[in-house]
Amino acid sequence: MTSRDALQARLEQGIAVLGLSLPPEAVPRLLDYQALLQRWNAAYNLTAVRDADEMITRHLLDSLAILPYVQGQTLADLGTGPGLPGIVLAIAAPGxxxxxxxxxxxxxxxxxxxxxxxxxxxxxxxxxRVEDVEGQFDCVTARAFASLADMLGWGGHLLAPDGIWLAMKGKRPDDELPGIPPGFALRSTHELTVPGLPAERHLLVLGRTG
Known part of the structure; x- marks a missing residue:
């Protein structure tokens, strides 16, 4: 069992590598979230990641890597699972x-x-289900939740006219780009480097057209 001090050191080092500046209470609250998730996971199988060190990397730092791209006052996290990236973003950038x-x-x-x-x-x-949710949001996040076509087909109505959609992917999903529905367009693609994670990570930023 990795000690909380060791987990905190790993998290703080990762945050520094990402170049992020978080509120002073964010790190302890992120560790409280990770501990709660690990405790519940033992009984409810909320995530396949069971190791505390891996949770820091694959859940917390992976979610924090998109923080510089998040904008606006309202956010919807679709297919959030145990709160990824939504709860991590709520702790890292409250308000x-x-x-x-x-x-x-x-x-x-x-x-x-x-x-x-x-x-x-x-x-x-x-x-x-995503298609039954109501409202419009400045920012919509979705982490490996579905293809771009399905994501926007089910949840596109949730994106405010000037909002941005942040789709978190592993490999760059070039094969999914032709499936982006009418009314939406890819604005930019960013290759993310998550500290301690050797796997590929990409963020696709989408928005409405016209």
């Missing part, structure tokens, strides 16, 4: 209204417990 969406009841129960115990203001969790 936004954030909606966490997942269709899995166990995961949403965990999200509500995390929101309560971590005292995350302005964050709520909704158990729903």
């Amino acid at each position: 936004r209204q954030i909606l966490l969406v997942d269709s899995n009841g166990k995961k949403v129960r965990f999200l509500r417990e995390a929101i309560r115990s971590l005292k995350l203001e302005g964050v709520r969790a909704e158990q729903s």
Whole structure:
């Protein structure tokens, strides 16, 4: 079992490598979230990642890598699972209204417990299919949730006219680009380097056209 001090050192080192400046309380709260996730995961199987060190890298730092691209006052995280990247972003950059969406009841129960115990203001969790969610958001995030065609087909109505859609992918999904529905366009692609993670990571930034 890795000690909290060792996990904190790993997290702080990763944040420094990413070049991020977080609020002073963010690191302890991120570690509280990781500990809660690990505790619940033992009973509810919320994520395939079980090792604490790996959670720091694959969950926390992977989510934090997109922080520089997040914008606006409202954010919807679709297919959030146990809150990735939504809860991580809520802790790292508080002050936004954030909606966490997942269709899995166990995961949403965990999200509500995390929101309560971590005292995350302005964050709520909704158990729903993406296509049934209402509202419009300045920023929409989705982490390896579906193809670009399906993501935007199901959830495109949630993107505000001037909003941005942040699609987190592993390999660069060139084969998915022709499937982007009418009314949306790829604005930019960013190769992300997640400290300690040898796998490829890409962020696609999409927006509305016209």
